[in-house]
Amino acid sequence: MSLRAIQKQVQSFGNIKKITSSMKLVSAAKLAKTERLLKEVRPFGLGTLSFYKHYTHIDMLDYVENHLIFAVTSDRGLCGGIHSAVAKKVKQELSRSDQKFAKVVCIGLKSEELLVKMHKSNILFTVFKIGKDNPTFIDASKIFNECINVEYLACQIFYNHSVSRSSSKVDMISIYNTDLLLTVAHINSLEEVEEENMRSYIEFSTVSLLFYAMVENSLCEHSARMMAMDSATKNVTTLNDKLSLEYNRKRQFKITSDLIDIVSGSQVITEK
Numbered sequence: 001m002s003l004r005a006i007q008k009q010v011q012s013f014g015n016i017k018k019i020t021s022s023m024k025l026v027s028a029a030k031l032a033k034t035e036r037l038l039k040e041v042r043p044f045g046l047g048t049l050s051f052y053k054h055y056t057h058i059d060m061l062d063y064v065e066n067h068l069i070f071a072v073t074s075d076r077g078l079c080g081g082i083h084s085a086v087a088k089k090v091k092q093e094l095s096r097s098d099q100k101f102a103k104v105v106c107i108g109l110k111s112e113e114l115l116v117k118m119h120k121s122n123i124l125f126t127v128f129k130i131g132k133d134n135p136t137f138i139d140a141s142k143i144f145n146e147c148i149n150v151e152y153l154a155c156q157i158f159y160n161h162s163v164s165r166s167s168s169k170v171d172m173i174s175i176y177n178t179d180l181l182l183t184v185a186h187i188n189s190l191e192e193v194e195e196e197n198m199r200s201y202i203e204f205s206t207v208s209l210l211f212y213a214m215v216e217n218s219l220c221e222h223s224a225r226m227m228a229m230d231s232a233t234k235n236v237t238t239l240n241d242k243l244s245l246e247y248n249r250k251r252q253f254k255i256t257s258d259l260i261d262i263v264s265g266s267q268v269i270t271e272k
């Protein structure tokens with residue numbers, strides 16, 4: 001490889017390093033913003049899950065056919081394998097014999113891209129423009145309102161749950177039809193609460209769980225992208241250092257060769 005070619009590669013790696021470093025800083029800033037949002041949103045999700053755990057005691061996912069499934073991802077990549085991990089869990093669910101006609105709501109373009117090849121008929125609709133800004137409760141409400149005409153008894157939300165600042169895992173939240181929940185003995189025994197109020201709370205809490213899952217997934221995405229850009233920056237730095245060393249060696253070799261030629265030529269002239 002010529003010196004000029006090596007020099008161009010060194011400059012190219014330097015530009016890539018600037019881009020990855022900038023993306024890392026942007027992801028870190030978005031991560032901090034999403035962490036603050038999640039602190040406010042977490043009571044919505046955990047409080048609702050605690051309510052269902054205390055008053056329902058039902059787990060009928062294995063006995064209900066054709067679930068409504070939410071695959072929570074985003075439109076943006078460069079964040080490791082968190083989107084493919086959600087798609088993998090959804091594919092496992094759709095591979096069950098009793099879920100052949102289940103409907104999937106793809107929240108984010110990435111989940112559609114990963115599912116459309118094998119499960120195009122199962123996709124109900126896709127939500128775009130996810131990932132640029134933090135999700136809001138209104139976003140979750142609009143998504144769930146689009147499913148108002150879909151008949152389902154059980155619903156599953158697959159999303160990435162943050163284990164630590166640098167790692168995450170795919171988690172699942174199960175939701176049941178409002179009419180079904182109202183017939184559950186523990187909820188039905190709450191005589192001091194009117195049915196209309198309980199129905200309103202169940203509908204509100206359902207959207208709250210989707211909102212919580214979307215925010216949690218957004219946090220994992222920013223964290224994964226920050227880690228990916230940090231790793232990319234380190235790799236580019238290593239490659240840049242190796243190429244710079246090779247460039248300096250070849251340049252020094254050329255300078256030495258030129259000096260030898262000059263000295264040899266001067267000696268020949270002096271002897272004459």
